[in-house]
């Protein structure tokens with residue numbers, strides 16, 4: 001398996017290796033070690049091929065997306081993603097996140113996420129939207145699994161925040177921002193316009 005954008009903490013590569021997979025993880029900021037290579041996907045050269053590409057929170061950062069996906073689809077027949085639909089944050093979702101952040105700080109916690117999502121958005125221009133990601137992915141892969149999931153609990157790190165976020169999503173009070181996707185290479189490639 002090839003993990004793309006494993007980050008400085010090493011991503012899921014150690015868990016995949018522990019589960020018995022042969023794995024290589026790449027990122028310009030990858031940790032040192034035999035599972036890792038410090039390189040971008042654009043510069044990655046490997047003679048082998050892979051069964052699957054795995055990426056967590058990386059594809060929405062990577063430009064140009066189309067040529068990177070062309071490379072990924074040539075490297076492996078399966079794509080497995082844990083991702084973040086940042087552009088789906090609506091007002092109730094933002095209000096809930098920011099109020100939870102305040103409550104946790106008041107209770108003595110230090111959430112790793114920002115206190116104000118508008119500041120986060122100002123610092124992160126140029127990210128791909130969920131719709132752009134799906135359009136480019138669906139042009140190359142057939143979906144085999146898709147689920148919307150809570151996401152902000154990872155930033156808030158509060159006790160029971162994941163179940164609270166999941167409950168509010170289920171009740172329709174806030175939007176799910178996380179998603180998981182698995183797809184297999186399409187036999188015939190569609191243009192992004194055809195997949196809309």
Ligand SMILES: C[S@@+](CC[C@H](N)C(=O)[O-])C[C@H]1O[C@@H](n2cnc3c(N)ncnc32)[C@H](O)[C@@H]1O
Pocket residue numbers: 004005006007008009011026027028029039040041042055056057058061062063
């Ligand atoms: C938000 S972090 C996610 C890290 C990790 N996968 C996680 O879930 O914690 C995005 C990562 O993508 C990496 N990245 C961005 N562009 C990349 C590229 N062109 N090739 C490989 N990795 C890239 C960044 O270096 C960063 O570590």
